[in-house]
Amino acid sequence: MNAIHSIAGRLAAMFALAALLVLSILAYILDRELATVLERQQVEQLDTKFKDIDYVLKRLRGPEQWERIHAKLDALTPPDRSTQYWILSDDPQIRYGNALAEIVSISQDASSVGELRIGGRAEPMLIRNDYFPADERHAALRFIVGVDSEPYARTRRAFRTVMLASVSGGVLLVALIGYLITHWGLVPLKRLSREAHALSPSMLSQRLVTAQLPAELSDLAQSFNGALDRLEAAYQQLESFNADVTHDLRTPLTNLIGHTQVALSRERSVPQLVEVLQSNLEDMERLRGIVNDMLFLARANQGERPQQLLRTSLAAEVHKAIEFLDFLLEEAQVHVRVQGDAQAPIERSLFCRAVTNLLHNAIRHSPPGSEIVVELAAAEDHARVTVSNPGPAIPAEHLGRLFDRFYRVDASRTNSGESHGLGLAIVKAVAAMHAGNVSATSRGGITTVGFSVLLDAQDSA
Amino acid sequence: MKVLVVEDELKIADYLYKGLTEQGCSVDLAHDGLDGQHLALEVDYDVIVLDQMLPGLDGLALLKSLRTAKDTPVIMLTARDRIEDRVKGLRAGADDYLVKPFSFMELLARLQALTRRGRKQEATELHVGDLVIDLLARKASRNDRRIDLTAKEFALLSVLARHQGQILSKTAIAEMVWDVNFDTNANVVEVAIKRLRAKIDAPFKTGLLHTVRGMGYVLEERPAP
Numbered sequence: 001m002n003a004i005h006s007i008a009g010r011l012a013a014m015f016a017l018a019a020l021l022v023l024s025i026l027a028y029i030l031d032r033e034l035a036t037v038l039e040r041q042q043v044e045q046l047d048t049k050f051k052d053i054d055y056v057l058k059r060l061r062g063p064e065q066w067e068r069i070h071a072k073l074d075a076l077t078p079p080d081r082s083t084q085y086w087i088l089s090d091d092p093q094i095r096y097g098n099a100l101a102e103i104v105s106i107s108q109d110a111s112s113v114g115e116l117r118i119g120g121r122a123e124p125m126l127i128r129n130d131y132f133p134a135d136e137r138h139a140a141l142r143f144i145v146g147v148d149s150e151p152y153a154r155t156r157r158a159f160r161t162v163m164l165a166s167v168s169g170g171v172l173l174v175a176l177i178g179y180l181i182t183h184w185g186l187v188p189l190k191r192l193s194r195e196a197h198a199l200s201p202s203m204l205s206q207r208l209v210t211a212q213l214p215a216e217l218s219d220l221a222q223s224f225n226g227a228l229d230r231l232e233a234a235y236q237q238l239e240s241f242n243a244d245v246t247h248d249l250r251t252p253l254t255n256l257i258g259h260t261q262v263a264l265s266r267e268r269s270v271p272q273l274v275e276v277l278q279s280n281l282e283d284m285e286r287l288r289g290i291v292n293d294m295l296f297l298a299r300a301n302q303g304e305r306p307q308q309l310l311r312t313s314l315a316a317e318v319h320k321a322i323e324f325l326d327f328l329l330e331e332a333q334v335h336v337r338v339q340g341d342a343q344a345p346i347e348r349s350l351f352c353r354a355v356t357n358l359l360h361n362a363i364r365h366s367p368p369g370s371e372i373v374v375e376l377a378a379a380e381d382h383a384r385v386t387v388s389n390p391g392p393a394i395p396a397e398h399l400g401r402l403f404d405r406f407y408r409v410d411a412s413r414t415n416s417g418e419s420h421g422l423g424l425a426i427v428k429a430v431a432a433m434h435a436g437n438v439s440a441t442s443r444g445g446i447t448t449v450g451f452s453v454l455l456d457a458q459d460s461a
Numbered sequence: 462m463k464v465l466v467v468e469d470e471l472k473i474a475d476y477l478y479k480g481l482t483e484q485g486c487s488v489d490l491a492h493d494g495l496d497g498q499h500l501a502l503e504v505d506y507d508v509i510v511l512d513q514m515l516p517g518l519d520g521l522a523l524l525k526s527l528r529t530a531k532d533t534p535v536i537m538l539t540a541r542d543r544i545e546d547r548v549k550g551l552r553a554g555a556d557d558y559l560v561k562p563f564s565f566m567e568l569l570a571r572l573q574a575l576t577r578r579g580r581k582q583e584a585t586e587l588h589v590g591d592l593v594i595d596l597l598a599r600k601a602s603r604n605d606r607r608i609d610l611t612a613k614e615f616a617l618l619s620v621l622a623r624h625q626g627q628i629l630s631k632t633a634i635a636e637m638v639w640d641v642n643f644d645t646n647a648n649v650v651e652v653a654i655k656r657l658r659a660k661i662d663a664p665f666k667t668g669l670l671h672t673v674r675g676m677g678y679v680l681e682e683r684p685a686p
Contacts (some may be wrong), residue, residue: 281675288562292644295560307548324639326613326651353643360647423646 007189008182015178019171027163034159038152043113046128049076049083049145060137063093070096082148084125089141103144116146123150188213192221204232237404244406248290249423250281250356259283293422297405300429306347314376314383315341317348321355322374325363333368334389340376342383344453346434351453354430355385357423358449362389365447378455382436386450394442402440402449403428427451462486462576465504467497467523468512468538475597477510480565481572494518501527507576509569513539513550522554528554534575538563566630566676574660587622589669590682594622594662602664613638614657621670621680654678 015191056069073085073096086097097103102118116125125146134140195208207228208221263276315338321334322329329336329404336359362372366389372423373388394402427449428438434453439450464486468474473489481488489504494517500525501509505666508528513520526536537555539546547558557571587594592603599615601608610618620637621629631650635641639649654670662668671679 193644278674278676285564285675288564289646291562291642292560320640323613324635324649325647327649327656328647331652349643352641353645356641356643356645356647360645 002450007186008179008421011182012179016171016175016344019174020167023167024171027167031156031160031163034156038155042126042149042152043148046113046126046147049085049147050128050143051131052076053143053145057138057143062137066093073097080148082150084146084148086144086146087141088144089139090441091139091141094138094141095110095448096142110174115149118146121150123148123153125149153291176286181286188217192217199228201235204235230354241389241405244421245290245294248406250289252286255283258281279407282367290422293426294405297422297429300433306350308347309345310346310348311343311345313341314344314346314351314385317346317351318374318376318385321352321359324356328360328363332363332366333364334363334372335372336372336374338374338376342378342455344378344383344434344455350430350433354451357427358385358451361423361449362387362391362447363388365391368393371409375450381455382452383455384436384439384452386439386448388446388448390445391447393445393460394440394447395434398440399440399442403438424449462507462572463489463505464572465489465491465497465506465509467491467494467501467509467515467520469493469515471514473512473538476565477568482568484569494520494523498523498526499673501533502530506533508534508536508572510572510631511535511555512542513537513546521549524550524555526554536568536571536575542594557642564632566628567632570629570633587619587625589606589622589625589680590667591665592622592669594619601661603661608660610657610660614660617653618661618680619658621678626679626681628673628677628679629656634678650678 046092053069053073056072060069070406073087077084084097085095086103089095094218100118102116102442113126113128116127117124125148127144127146129142129144132141132143146264192208192213199206207225210218210221210225212219259276263273268276268395318338324339359372359374366372370390375384375388377384424438428451431438431453436454437450438451439449462485464481464482466474466477466488468477468490469492471492474492479489489500489506496514496517497511497515498518502629511520511524515523520523520537520539524613525538527533527535535554536557536559537550538561539550540561550558556575559568559571574591585595585597587596590594592601594601596619599612601610601615601618616638617634629637632644634650634653637643638653654672658668658670662670667681667682669680671681671683673679
């Protein structure tokens with residue numbers, strides 16, 4: 001697995017970055033602190049040396065004592081010359097130290113503490129420079145002490161090396177530990193992944209084991225199982241749908257083959273042959289109807305949208321459908337009442353087809369003398385059409401499946417000639433094409449089936 | 462009517478040839494796009510039946526090349542029923558569109574509709590045997606006996622009478638009478654025909670409104686058997 005794309009690798013890198021950041025800040029702070037402390041120490045060292053001389057100068061009895069002072073300064077100067085003394089004065093008797101150009105140049109200034117870079121040395125010297133005015137004991141003089149900062153610089157260099165090493169080591173260690181921790185923490189995920197790998201279409205009811213998973217993964221596994229549930233349901237629906245469609249196609253095909261074979265097995269008169277052809281034609285028309293409706297549903301399922309949406313009165317379209325079904329309504333002695341209206345962008349022939357199917361469905365299930373009520377209402381962003389008719393109660397388990405293709409509440413009615421069980425599936429498809437949905441209820445002897453269409457066509461485009 | 466059928470499916474081409482010839486059309490057949498293109502450009506047809514998927518040169522390309530030269534009405538046949546296909550066909554200049562599986566009756570009706578353009582003025586009174594239909598007064602009578610019809614019954618009768626002698630499918634009737642252009646399971650046309658028959662045929666000796674099983678209905682005077 002590519003380390004950059006593995007969670008463990010990425011987390012380890014992120015841990016390392018975090019460690020680098022924190023340790024670097026710490027190292028910086030420590031380094032600054034060390035520098036301050038060292039500087040103070042240097043100044044203190046300088047002050048101590050200076051005080052010695054100051055003391056000597058204050059106790060000076062006469063010019064003859066300069067020899068002793070020079071000897072003392074010689075003694076104080078270590079062999080590596082890390083501490084150096086200079087006395088500058090117009091009186092040659094007082095002068096001490098080889099007067100380097102750099103020293104002479106600073107001597108013009110007033111008393112000061114500062115750094116001075118002296119040729120031949122890697123590090124600058126810390127210099128204290130004081131002026132003593134002439135008095136009865138000696139001429140005006142300038143006393144300078146220099147302390148080499150090399151040992152301090154060395155300390156800082158050593159400190160920096162150690163810090164650099166420990167920061168890098170720390171970062172690497174954190175990355176390694178981070179990697180191991182993540183690896184260990186991801187063990188349940190690996191297990192989950194192995195389980196998911198083992199899922200196969202032949203064992204649809206298989207699910208991921210969620211019992212021992214940490215909370216974060218448990219959620220994921222449960223959602224995944226939920227998706228599997230839905231897939232299984234869809235798969236089973238598809239399978240039963242296949243069985244249904246095969247059944248619905250098989251009946252007319254059997255008729256066709258049977259009738260034709262029987263007809264051809266004997267010498268037949270022309271009227272008899274005509275009779276067979278006519279019967280065949282009826283079955284073939286039925287097949288054509290099923291195939292056309294299936295094609296329509298397939299297109300709707302593939303997300304086909306209506307091409308010509310026209311904002312229009314839904315009640316007007318419902319009245320058109322009622323006019324078409326008028327003869328059937330009279331035959332069934334059923335009356336239709338339309339309540340309300342709504343304006344919505346629809347493709348009229350699709351909408352009319354859906355309403356016709358709903359009404360036809362209602363007519364077939366209404367007892368003579370009853371009334372079918374079509375209600376139209378706009379609510380929020382959808383306009384809803386519902387068709388209610390008195391009729392036998394439909395058990396709840398059937399209600400949700402009414403819109404499935406080839407689904408029939410009464411299984412014994414599967415071969416009721418004209419109806420092939422796609423009517424409500426087409427209603428659902430039309431609703432989907434208008435970004436709407438379908439609903440069905442059965443309460444108090446009234447069956448209500450309806451669908452909705454989106455009010456604002458812009459959203460559905 | 463002179464018709465060119467461009468269709469590579471032999472069985473379909475065969476029955477179209479037979480069916481159209483029997484309807485009195487003079488039919489030429491082409492089994493691939495190039496033959497079809499040649500005939501369509503060389504011969505003047507009243508209407509062309511053109512399959513969309515053809516070997517050699519596909520239907521759309523044929524149609525495009527035809528439209529650069531001629532305005533012969535074209536009805537496209539297609540097995541693909543997607544709106545894009547339909548739009549593509551109509552854009553390329555097709556006059557009508559039929560999706561397979563289609564019924565022969567429907568094809569015939571569409572062909573007649575395509576060639577009817579610029580036909581003679583509609584009559585205001587139609588006669589079928591002793592049945593008289595006054596289209597202006599919207600009245601029908603038989604043997605001088607007035608027949609009371611509802612508006613829809615009259616619309617149905619006048620559609621049948623306009624196409625007298627011609628078999629009309631249920632789909633065609635639904636479209637012409639109710640302007641319903643979708644398939645439905647509702648047996649509205651059967652019921653309507655039954656009611657119309659009860660009014661125009663039942664009280665009289667001879668029937669004029671006949672059922673052609675599996676095909677549709679025809680209004681015509683048939684010699685007594």
